[in-house]
Amino acid sequence: MSKLSSIDDFEGFLIQTNKPYLISSKDIFINQEQEEEYQILLRSLTWTDGFGLFFIECITEQAERLIHRLKLDLPKKYIDILKFTEPVDNLYNIVNGLPNRDEINILCIKGLEYSLNKYIKSGFGGEGDYYKEDSVPRILAHLNLQRERFRDSFNICFLFLLPKFAVKYFIRRAPDFYDWRSGTFEFSTDKDILEEILRVIDKDIKQYLNNFTIEQCQENILKIDSIIEDYQDLHKKADLFLKKGLLLFKVARYKDAIDCFDLVLEINAQLSHVWNYRGIALLVSERIEESIICFDKVLELEPNKYEIYLFRGLGLFSLDRLEDAIINFDKYLEFKSDDYIFWEFRARVLANLERYQDALASLDKALEFKSDDYNFWEFRARVLANLKRYQDALASLDKALELKSDDYEIWKLRVIFFINLKRYQDALASLDKALELKSNDYEIWQFRATALANLERYQDALASLDKALELKSDNYEVWQLRAPVLAKLKRYQDALASLDKALELKSDDYEIWKFRVIFFIHFNSYQDALTSLDKALELKSDDYELWDHKTIALYKLKYYDEAIKSTKKSISLYPENSKSWNALGYLLLRKYSHEEPELNTPLAIYYEGFNFHGKQQSNSEESEYYQESLTYFDQALKFKKINDDDCLLYWTNRSYSLYYLGRYQEALASCTQSVKLKLRKDVVWANKGFILLKLGRYREAIESFKKVFKINFYYRDIHYSLASCYALKNNIKQAVKTLKEAILINYEYRERAKLDPNFDQIRQDRRFQKLMQAESNK
Numbered sequence: 166m167s168k169l170s171s172i173d174d175f176e177g178f179l180i181q182t183n184k185p186y187l188i189s190s191k192d193i194f195i196n197q198e199q200e201e202e203y204q205i206l207l208r209s210l211t212w213t214d215g216f217g218l219f220f221i222e223c224i225t226e227q228a229e230r231l232i233h234r235l236k237l238d239l240p241k242k243y244i245d246i247l248k249f250t251e252p253v254d255n256l257y258n259i260v261n262g263l264p265n266r267d268e269i270n271i272l273c274i275k276g277l278e279y280s281l282n283k284y285i286k287s288g289f290g291g292e293g294d295y296y297k298e299d300s301v302p303r304i305l306a307h308l309n310l311q312r313e314r315f316r317d318s319f320n321i322c323f324l325f326l327l328p329k330f331a332v333k334y335f336i337r338r339a340p341d342f343y344d345w346r347s348g349t350f351e352f353s354t355d356k357d358i359l360e361e362i363l364r365v366i367d368k369d370i371k372q373y374l375n376n377f378t379i380e381q382c383q384e385n386i387l388k389i390d391s392i393i394e395d396y397q398d399l400h401k402k403a404d405l406f407l408k409k410g411l412l413l414f415k416v417a418r419y420k421d422a423i424d425c426f427d428l429v430l431e432i433n434a435q436l437s438h439v440w441n442y443r444g445i446a447l448l449v450s451e452r453i454e455e456s457i458i459c460f461d462k463v464l465e466l467e468p469n470k471y472e473i474y475l476f477r478g479l480g481l482f483s484l485d486r487l488e489d490a491i492i493n494f495d496k497y498l499e500f501k502s503d504d505y506i507f508w509e510f511r512a513r514v515l516a517n518l519e520r521y522q523d524a525l526a527s528l529d530k531a532l533e534f535k536s537d538d539y540n541f542w543e544f545r546a547r548v549l550a551n552l553k554r555y556q557d558a559l560a561s562l563d564k565a566l567e568l569k570s571d572d573y574e575i576w577k578l579r580v581i582f583f584i585n586l587k588r589y590q591d592a593l594a595s596l597d598k599a600l601e602l603k604s605n606d607y608e609i610w611q612f613r614a615t616a617l618a619n620l621e622r623y624q625d626a627l628a629s630l631d632k633a634l635e636l637k638s639d640n641y642e643v644w645q646l647r648a649p650v651l652a653k654l655k656r657y658q659d660a661l662a663s664l665d666k667a668l669e670l671k672s673d674d675y676e677i678w679k680f681r682v683i684f685f686i687h688f689n690s691y692q693d694a695l696t697s698l699d700k701a702l703e704l705k706s707d708d709y710e711l712w713d714h715k716t717i718a719l720y721k722l723k724y725y726d727e728a729i730k731s732t733k734k735s736i737s738l739y740p741e742n743s744k745s746w747n748a749l750g751y752l753l754l755r756k757y758s759h760e761e762p763e764l765n766t767p768l769a770i771y772y773e774g775f776n777f778h779g780k781q782q783s784n785s786e787e788s789e790y791y792q793e794s795l796t797y798f799d800q801a802l803k804f805k806k807i808n809d810d811d812c813l814l815y816w817t818n819r820s821y822s823l824y825y826l827g828r829y830q831e832a833l834a835s836c837t838q839s840v841k842l843k844l845r846k847d848v849v850w851a852n853k854g855f856i857l858l859k860l861g862r863y864r865e866a867i868e869s870f871k872k873v874f875k876i877n878f879y880y881r882d883i884h885y886s887l888a889s890c891y892a893l894k895n896n897i898k899q900a901v902k903t904l905k906e907a908i909l910i911n912y913e914y915r916e917r918a919k920l921d922p923n924f925d926q927i928r929q930d931r932r933f934q935k936l937m938q939a940e941s942n943k
Contacts, residue, residue: 199352202350202351202352203231203234203350203352205348205350206219206221206348206350207235207238207239209347209348210235210239210242210271210322210324211239213322213347215320215321215322216315216316216319216320216321216322216323217322217323217347218323218325218342218343218345218346218347219322219323219324219325219346219347219348219349219350220325220327220332220335220343220346220348220349220350221324221325221326221327221349221350221352222327222328222329222332222349222350222351222352223326223327223328223351223352224328224388225275225276225328225388227352228273228275228326231326231352232244232246232273232326235271235273239271242270242271243268243269243270243271244269244270244271244272244273245263245265245269245271245272245273246272246273246275247259247260247263247272247273247274247275248275248276249274249275249276249277249279249280250276250279250384251279251380252279252280252304253277253279253280253304254280254303254304254307255304255307256274256277256304256307256308256311257307257311257314257315257318260272260315260319260321261318261319266319266321267320269321270321270322271321271322271324272321272322272323272324273324273326274323274324274325274326275326277304277325277327277331278327278328278330278331278387278390279383279387280302280303280304281302281304281305281330281331281334301338302334302338305334305335305338305339305342306339308339308342309339309340309341309342311342312341312342312345316345322347328387328390329351330390332349377412377415379415379416382412382413382415382416383416385408385412386409386412386413386416389405389408389409389412390409393405393406393409399432400432400433402432403428403429403432403433406425406426406428406429407425407426407429407439407442409425410422410423410424410425410426410429410442410446411442413425414442414445414446419446419447419449419450420450422442422446423443423446423447423450426439426442426443426446427443430443435466437462437463437466437467437470440459440460440462440463440466441459441460441463441470441473441476443459444456444457444458444459444460444462444463444473444476444480445476447459448476448479448480448483451483453480453483453484454484456476456480457477457480457481460473460476460477460480461477464477471496471497471499471500471501472497472500472501474493474494474496474497475493475494475497475501475507477493478490478491478492478493478494478497481493482514487514487517487518488518490514491511491514491515491518494507494510494511494514495511498511503534505530505531505532505533505534505535505538506531508527508528508530508531508534509527509528509531509538509540509541509544511527512524512525512527512528512531512544512548513544515527516547516548516551519551521548521551521552522552524548525545525548525549525552528541528544528545528548529545532545537568538568539564539565539566539568539569539572539575540565542561542562542564542565542568543561543562543565543574543575543578545558545561546558546559546561546562546565546578546582547578549561550582550585555582555585555586558582559579559582562575562578562579562582566579571602572602573599573602573603573606573609576595576596576598576599576602577599577606577608577609577612579595580592580595580596580599580609580612580616581612583595583616584612584615584616584619587619589616589617589619589620590616590620592612592616593613593616593617593620596609596612596613596616600613605636606636607632607633607634607636607637607640607643608633610629610630610632610633610636611629611630611633611640611642611643611646613626613629614626614627614629614630614633614646614650615646617629618649618650618653621653623650623653623654624654626650627647627650627651627654630643630646630647630650634647639670640670641666641667641668641670641671641674641677642667644663644664644666644667644670645663645664645667645676645677645680647660647663648660648661648663648664648667648680648684649680651663652684652687657688660684661681661684664677664680664681664684668681673704674704675701675704675705675708675711678697678698678700678701678704679701679708679710679711679714681697681701682694682697682698682701682711682714682718683714685697685718686714686717686718686721689721691717691718691721691722692718692722694714694718695715695718695719695722698711698714698715698718702715707738708738709734709735709736709738709739709742709745710735712731712732712734712735712738713731713732713735713742713744713745713748715728715731716728716731716732716735716745716748716752716764717764719731720752720764725752725755728752729749729752729753732745732748732749732752733749736749740804741804742804743800743801743802743803743804743805743811743812743815744801744811746797746798746800746801746804747797747798747801747811747814747815747818748764749794749797750793750794750795750796750797750798750801750818750822751764751768751794751818753790753793753794753797754768754790754791754794754818754821754822755768765811765814765844766814766844766845766848767814767817767818767821767839767845767848767849767852768817768818768821768848769821769848769851769852770821770824770825770851770852770855770856771855771882772855772882772885772886772889787825788825788826791822791825791826792822792826794818794822795819795822795823795826798815798818798819798822799819801815802815802816802819810843810844813838813839813841814839814844816835816836816838816839817835817836817839817848817849817852819835820832820833820834820835820836820839820852820853820856821852823835824852824855824856824859829856829859829860830860832856833853833856833857833860836849836852836853836856837853840853846872846876847873847876847877847880850869850870850872850873850876851869851870851873851880851883851886853869854866854867854869854870854873854883854886854890855886857869858886858889858890861893863890863893863894864894866886866890867887867890867891867894870883870886870887870890871887874887879910884903884904884906884907884910884914885904885907885914885917885918887903888900888901888903888904888906888907888918888924889921889923889924891903892904892923892924892926892927893923893926895926895927897927897930897932897933898932900924900927900933901927901930901932901933901936904918904924904933904936905936908936915936915937915939918937919937
């Protein structure tokens with residue numbers, strides 16, 4: 166949350182003013198005691214010849230009166246005035262640089278309290294934290310060290326005119342310098358001056374506070390400090406502490422402001438507005454829980470003070486208690502329904518809660534009152550995008566551009582929307598406009614490369630990425646994106662070099678290591694892939710996709726047991742990943758397949774007419790594998806909601822397990838589900854043929870095997886299997902013809918056919934016998 170820079174309740178309090186404070190023009194003191202004190206001071210100054218230190222405790226207005234009297238009463242002494250209106254650190258150099266310093270008898274120094282101002286802490290009776298060891302003002306440290314130089318260098322009587330708190334500072338924090346004083350004289354503030362100062366301070370703070378400069382605030386703080394101890398009335402003292410607190414808040418001295426508000430509340434804890442100010446000061450100081458307690462106190466004293474819900478909501482928002490913040494904003498907006506700023510802010514909080522529909526309603530409410538704010542329309546577009554209402558989102562962006570056509574950030578957001586919608590040509594049009602407005606934004610060039618790459622304009626994409634690197638060569642994301650573009654251009658070594666450069670800049674980014682893994686797998690560098698996988702998994706071991714990639718690399722390197730473990734780890738991280746369930750079933754049965762296919766291709770059934778593969782009906786151990794794998798394939802289908810190629814693959818593999826469990830009817834039903842599979846259709850039709858063969862549905866089996874011929878004429882065992890189907894149908898002519906073709910492909914089929922019971926019906930036929938005897942005749 167952005168810090169509040171001012172208190173809204175104070176608006177209209179102050180305007181900058183240079184009007185001097187009005188004081189009495191009398192040359193004598195109204196109070197007789199003060200007059201007597203002045204006469205003592207006058208005698209002391211008359212008798213002092215040369216160096217001397219005098220401290221006069223009085224306020225600025227009283228100091229003016231004293232200096233005027235002294236000039237009248239000491240006409241033979243040259244009296245000069247050194248007046249400061251800002252902090253100083255080295256008084257010696259300033260005095261030493263005075264052009265007439267050798268002529269000065271008495272030097273009146275005013276305004277030294279400005280050098281103490283930033284060290285002031287609040288407290289009753291001028292005590293507080295004024296005198297902590299770690300708060301020695303630099304000017305006092307300087308005077309402590311330079312007192313002998315003052316004595317030896319200047320034949321001047323120094324008259325320090327300071328308010329009470331400043332004199333106490335000298336006593337406590339510059340004792341070495343103060344101990345050389347010739348005298349200290351106290352002049353309490355005359356009532357007429359005091360009342361006039363108080364009246365002007367009160368008027369200025371009420372009218373002009375928000376327009377005060379920092380210097381004006383500091384000056385008023387000093388004025389308050391100079392008179393606050395002259396008040397014994399606690400209520401007047403509380404009022405001054407309140408005003409001082411407001412001034413301190415204005416100059417961002419929040420802790421000191423809170424201390425002042427605390428002093429007010431010690432006097433009167435029923436002042437709801439002070440609790441409010443204290444709460445706001447705590448809020449901007451990020452002491453959130455304490456601020457909420459203050460706001461609760463305000464509501465306890467004034468239940469109908471609706472604006473408190475605004476501040477309370479901001480506090481809850483800062484604590485990430487977003488739902489509670491919304492409740493408070495709603496209460497505020499019940500009373501202040503036209504506050505479009507907070508309707509918009511409410512929308513942002515709701516968006517953080519992913520309540521996008523409510524956020525949209527809140528934004529629309531803000532737009533009712535402020536339809537010409539392009540920021541609102543831009544944010545509305547973002548909310549609509551989260552609701553997947555992309556066309557409406559683009560319409561909102563267009564509205565924002567009507568109001569602010571030269572805002573490249575809006576054009577940039579438009580680009581992102583088009584890229585997300587895969588409207589890459591439209592994205593390029595907006596990109597060109599964004600680049601007109603700001604051609605030195607590397608992200609724009611990065612987005613341009615993304616659009617171009619998706620349009621397969623890889624050379625142009627690479628040029629855009631290189632431009633992005635000209636602007637920001639240390640951006641690892643650009644180097645990472647450069648790699649696949651270079652790979653598309655078949656510049657594989659350069660692609661790998663780009664990935665390595667990305668890792669130089671961001672070695673702890675597991676996404677780069679992950680991309681490196683994909684790169685190596687794609688180019689069959691499985692050992693390198695494993696090395697990068699180990700690094701990626703060090704950084705993020707809970708990414709199931711990394712374990713899936715590891716499964717592939719291990720499988721390709723024939724580490725089958727490790728591949729199974731990797732797949733099980735992936736499933737433990739993401740149990741709904743259908744691909745992992747399929748891979749687990751596949752890896753379990755891989756060694757029983759007719760061939761060793763890729764993980765994303767179907768398992769192939771053996772021909773079982775005779776044990777020429779060394780395989781009869783599955784044994785009990787194998788049956789356990791088939792049953793377990795069937796469970797995995799069923800899980801894959803359970804989590805696969807879309808009937809795509811992956812889903813068809815799972816049906817194919819499921820039919821494989823059912824076949825070897827002897828559940829041929831179920832196997833056929835599963836295999837029939839998968840005949841539309843695009844990859845390795847020869848395996849699917851062959852599997853279906855073998856299942857139909859088991860079911861004695863020879864005519865249908867023959868049709869399936871014929872489909873295999875059209876796809877892959879040399880599919881293993883397919884000619885022999887088709888011949889056995891013809892033999893079982895007693896179609897001797899086709900059986901012998903097809904078996905002959907099989908023997909021409911692999912002469913071992915002749916010996917197998919001699920013993921295969923599928924050929925028993927035609928074994929006595931002379932044509933079959935002639936084919937079987939051909940080897941011996943040869």
